[in-house]
Amino acid sequence: MKKDLKLELVTKESMSAMLIFALLVMATFGLAFGGELPKGMAAAGLLWITFLFAHILGLNRAFFYEKEEGCMEGLLLAPIDRSCIYISKVLSNFIFLSLMEALVIPIFLIFFAGSALSLISWLMLATLVLANLGMSVIGVLLAAISMNTRARDLMLPLLFIPVIVPVLLAAIKSTEIITAGGEAGALFVWLRLLLFYDIIFALVAFLTFEYVVEE
């Protein structure tokens, strides 16, 4: 993980690409809606679809250096557990994703402020952390799978988007409730679903990752 973060610090490659891409997606949405601010679930959906697209971009890079430079063999030969590689990949991916969101949310508030002023809150933070975890734990697993295929940057969204739908739905619903200032009870149903999927996805990914990287 240290290596990923250091590399990123030097090149700022993934982060800047993710950020600019997120801005592009938002600008396209602004164009599509023609100046009319989306409300409620539509606004929350916009935000999360922006995150999702930018995240896929980042995930596609997750194993890029390992593949390109043949470092994966080195990592696999190293005297560490396979799950260690997986966990560090998830953590670095989680950090990239969270940083990108921290930068995008203020911009989102400026562009689509009419609908999302209450986005800065503890409950939103909880939603973000839980959803980011879910997207990273299963995203890194699927990135490792698609790395092994022909046309790998094509395969990742094809595999990733349908699998992540429950997490995405729960994140959108809970963001919608937060922006509407709804009751906490309804919110916790969705946060609980997020937590549930995080645990299940983490378990599945943890148990199966070694089969993906084996030679």
Add this chain to the structure above:
Amino acid sequence: MHSGQRLAPLRLIAFISVLLSLYLVFFYAPIDSYLGPVQKIFYIHFATAIIPYLAFLLVFLASVAYLSTRRRAFDRLAHAAAEVGLLIDTILLVTGTIFGKPTWGVWWVWEPRLTTSLIMWLLYAGYLMLRSMTLDGDKRASLSAVYGIAAFVSVPISFMSIRWWRSVHPLLISPSKINLDPSMWGVALSTLAAFTLLFFYLLLLKMELIAVQDGIDEVKEEMGDLI
């Protein structure tokens, strides 16, 4: 024995029972008092709604079994179940839209049950895509097994969606009662049985086919070594 012959009895039984259930659908089942004859598509829709769950559960179980035993037969089972399951799932979506037009007035509604059904279809379309995009045999088997497990985790949400959220899609079986006329219910169950037999026949046929294909690949590899 020739592999096609081994499946002959099952093929005959599946063929006869599908014919029989079609007879029941068109000549025995009463005509719906609200919807008229168009309601008969429901029987196909019902049968094809249940079988994909069974098929995708098979993909999941076969994937787990493959990763723990490394026997190629389980990989073939997962592959065949995904492909035949996706075929029947496609029939489900098509009959659903045909049924939706006269009943709801629209072909498609973005409500929980329909949306999650489409996502389930996409999950397994992705699975088959992954298989076709990975060349190496053993690598392909373990990669697709991992995806077969991860994909199935998302399936329960499709099944539960109808119970969690209000939906325009009717709920047939609720804990308290079955919302269907008894004579219609009998026809629906016999259609389901017939289609299940058909599913297993197609499943076994596909597994034979994949085994033959694997054999051909092996021979080709050997030939390549000789040249």
